[in-house]
Amino acid sequence: MATLYFFSTLVLTIVVSVPINVLGSAYCGPVEAIDKDLVQFPLNLEFLEAEFFLNGALGLGLDAFEPGFAAGGPPPIGAQKANLDPVTRRIIEEFGYQEVGHLRAIITTVGGVPRPLYDLSPEAFAQLFDKAVGYKLDPPFNPYSNTVNYLLASYAIPYVGLVGYVGTIPHLANYTSRRLVASLLGVESGQDAVIRTLLYEKADEKVLPYDITVAEFTNAISGIRNELAMCGIRDEGLIVPLNLGAENRTESNILSADTNSLSYARTPQQILRIIYGTGSEYMPGGFLPRGGSGKIARSFLDKV
Numbered sequence: 331m332a333t334l335y336f337f338s339t340l341v342l343t344i345v346v347s348v349p350i351n352v353l354g355s356a357y358c359g360p361v362e363a364i365d366k367d368l369v370q371f372p373l374n375l376e377f378l379e380a381e382f383f384l385n386g387a388l389g390l391g392l393d394a395f396e397p398g399f400a401a402g403g404p405p406p407i408g409a410q411k412a413n414l415d416p417v418t419r420r421i422i423e424e425f426g427y428q429e430v431g432h433l434r435a436i437i438t439t440v441g442g443v444p445r446p447l448y449d450l451s452p453e454a455f456a457q458l459f460d461k462a463v464g465y466k467l468d469p470p471f472n473p474y475s476n477t478v479n480y481l482l483a484s485y486a487i488p489y490v491g492l493v494g495y496v497g498t499i500p501h502l503a504n505y506t507s508r509r510l511v512a513s514l515l516g517v518e519s520g521q522d523a524v525i526r527t528l529l530y531e532k533a534d535e536k537v538l539p540y541d542i543t544v545a546e547f548t549n550a551i552s553g554i555r556n557e558l559a560m561c562g563i564r565d566e567g568l569i570v571p572l573n574l575g576a577e578n579r580t581e582s583n584i585l586s587a588d589t590n591s592l593s594y595a596r597t598p599q600q601i602l603r604i605i606y607g608t609g610s611e612y613m614p615g616g617f618l619p620r621g622g623s624g625k626i627a628r629s630f631l632d633k634v
């Protein structure tokens with residue numbers, strides 16, 4: 331009995347101290363962290379959104395507007411000006427400026443972190459989209475080549491920030507940080523709603539030259555995010571089975587939400603599994619080839 335107890339303790343210790351996902355079961359509980367670290371963590375997504383939107387609309391990155399915010403971190407790889415219609419360009423430009431404001435709000439409240447290295451190249455998006463549909467798209471998916479592609483690529487980003495904010499708020503101890511994150515959440519969810527609405531207008535259209543509709547792409551992206559994060563359904567595409575629609579009464583799913591139409595929540599670990607594209611918070615890759623910044627993201631990398 332004593333031997334068995336010792337042995338199972340040993341196994342438990344090993345399970346806890348190696349990359350958990352490698353063993354096929356993921357940790358879905360909260361991260362232990364103080365407010366400052368919880369509020370700095372989303373900088374990883376806010377920098378990404380700022381760079382993607384500003385570059386997509388204007389061909390300029392964060393450094394053209396607020397060079398100090400990067401705190402010495404490198405500019406992103408591969409971000410480009412996208413070929414957008416005038417209305418979409420206007421919307422994305424505004425979103426880009428909003429992200430600059432979000433960065434300022436976080437940095438002035440809790441301090442900044444160095445901007446991590448991002449890979450926003452067409453190849454990085456193509457990899458995610460290949461993974462989402464389950465085969466190599468031919469030609470490779472290019473987020474910058476037209477409006478619908480750019481919107482699909484955008485579908486992949488603010489939503490992750492939004493569910494992260496929903497997940498963070500209940501764990502914040504202090505009024506100042508709760509107020510800040512609630513206000514960030516409001517605008518992130520607005521951005522997500524706009525992107526999803528623009529895509530819903532084209533839900534049944536094929537994304538040329540592929541034989542895949544806009545709605546099918548959103549379902550595939552949401553599917554791969556659920557798969558990478560490994561903690562159940564917290565992400566739904568634009569057209570869903572009735573049992574995932576609002577009140578089980580509609581297959582339209584312009585907003586992604588749970589059975590009572592409440593926002594889903596994600597933990598920092600789940601978010602890292604998604605934006606690394608590796609399904610592991612211990613294995614950088616995807617949009618963050620060297621991993622995220624700040625205490626929470628680094629804590630997983632320092633263990634490897």
Ligand SMILES: *[C@@H]1O[C@H](CO)[C@@H](O)[C@H](O)[C@H]1NC(C)=O
Nearest residue numbers: 365366439440504505506507
């Ligand atoms: C609350 O958090 C803010 C931002 O991190 C900090 O400046 C402030 O001192 C904190 N207040 C308390 C009472 O901990």
Ligand SMILES: *[C@@H]1O[C@H](CO)[C@@H](O)[C@H](O)[C@H]1NC(C)=O
Nearest residue numbers: 572573574576577578589590
């Ligand atoms: C919708 O269906 C799910 C099961 O798929 C069930 O748990 C939920 O209670 C239903 N909601 C309503 C409002 O009937």
